[in-house]
Amino acid sequence: MTDFQKPGTPTDRHQLGAAGMPLNTLADYRPIPADGYGALFLPDRLAKGYHVEEINDGAYYVTSGAYDTMFVRTGNGVVLVDAPPLLGENLKRAIAEVTDEPVTHLIYSHWHSDHIGAAGIFAADKPKVISHDYTREMIQRWPDLGGERGLPVPTETITESDTLDVNGVRFNLDYHGVNHTPGNIFIYAPQQKALAAIDIISPGWSAFKHCDASENIRGWAEAHDWILQYDFKGVVSGHVNRYGTPEDAKASRDYTNDIVEFSKEALDHGQEFEYIERIGFSNAWVLWENYFNEMTNYVTKKTLEKVTDNGQTWAQRLAGADVMTKYHAYSVLEALRLEYGMVSGFEKLIIPQSGE
Template identity: 75%
Template sequence: MSNFEKPGVPTDRYGLGAAGMPLNDHTDYRPIPADAYGTLFLPDRLAKGYHVEEINDGVHYVTSGAYDNMFIRTGNGVIVVDAPPLLGTNLLKAIREVTDEPVTHFIYSHFHSDHVGAAHMFGPDVTYIAHDYTREMLQRWPDLNGGAPVPTETFSTHETLDVNGVKVDLDYKGTNHTPGNIFVYAREQKVLAAIDIISPGWSAFKNCDASENIRGWAEAHDWILEYDFKAVVSGHVNRWGTREDALASRAYTNDIIDFAKEALDEAEDLEFIQRHGFSNAWLLWENYFNEMTNYVTKKTLEKVTDNGQNWGDRLAAADVMTKYHAYTILEALRLEYGLTSRFEKRILPQ
């Protein structure tokens, strides 16, 4: 076994040095708060590989411990929202664990295969529903594993699905994590599916959850809070979220944005030029962005929040992921918000 394969022994296996990505260990980061693990270590999840629970009046939450989704019993068929491959056929087992009703409707939150790549297992007789853009993506670039059937019904801004009197609102408020990423709201049960925006109790995954439009992703935190919800199913990590989780995620994101704006305004330009010169432009820009990223990361992790904790302690793995969000948001401020740093103003022709 190589050092790379031994748990807890980071190594530069490929000899890349500065050209490669660093490998870190658990000891490099803060411990994960016990309440952030949610369902991960529950006996049923450990035994079966999944956990299923009823959130409210027929709306059920299912998780593998890393990916999650929801389904709704209507009394005349089951509505399923997403089918992550890492849940796979365990999702079928979870449904059968609580009902004999057939699956009649499948809703795509968005086109990303990690959330919908097991949709094919429900078969051809199911109605597959998605935003127009999701259908376009699945038609143009089919899932290479054949896991995501092309939707049979689509909508552009709003649709209400009514199955046996159970009403589910499908809303598209604009580009966010991806174009076509929708909100799915079981109105009577007050349960919302809003995928790849927040991660309850945790920092989002790298680069603002690999989102395609960062400004829209940030705004989507406000859109979530416009709903009157008891629970939000987010796609990650291992528990459903509350309104307090959504508020915390929005505050964390807004703090990163505010500190990134501050970094763009405060960055010292001449020091970078004097240290690196212009001969290797990408080295100059890399160090410039890394310096600003570190500034934003430090400010964010040390920010004391409204519950008296700093973000480094309040959100699980914030010390792992904040640097990636900081860099991504710094770039978005330049590309999507139209802000220009003092550094750029100094080196670019006026």
């Protein structure tokens, strides 16, 4: 076994120089606020591997401490949203802990395996499986998404928003358009005031890298406003350690909007940075990397240092913001060029526009 193959050995990474990625430690970042840990260190989660909690009126939140989802008792069967592999069989245990109703309906929020990859454990129950058309298309195209168990193919699909009634309990299956992925739907139980909006916000935290690895950054940013249109007591987001409140959703929206606005500012003034003098034009990718890195650092600094409406900076307010903001800034900068149609100051400088 080479050094590169040994877990935790950074030797070969450091030999990569500028071609490698940095390896940091906890000491390099801010400590996580105590309330950011959510369910992670609760006694029941530590003992059982999961935590289950009622949001309101028969709607439940269940988490592994990293991945989470929602289910609702209807009096004649459970409606389950997603089945993350990191919950796995514990999802069955969590449901059995609060009800003896069988899982009769399984709704896929979207096609990513990290959220639905364990759905095969419910195949024997033969629930109705519901998703967006695009999600079914992806599952049929890549049947290995669910690992050895496979994924039950949706039996019913929606193209636009629709409703579901199970034993008098209503669910709104809302598709507002492409966001984290095409076909990512929001599942809302109005009686329970419980919302599942997966991979948009991470309550109390910055989202994961690159706007939660979203396929459409503009749609992902807009989805924060969509969440706030609902009357909800709790929003289940897929990550990290607790369900969210309207205040969490607003904070995530404001943080995202700040990144967008500072990115627009950086693009407008991109020609004022010093990278061209340092790099020259001979290696286009080195030049572009420095250009994006300069702007990313500008956006990251402005975002993390901004004093927000509660008197804290984003670095103080959202756990992990000092880890992830640079990745969001890079993704938003690129999206502004590709999805918003902005022409950067740098491009104007090296490719003069017509009539200039």
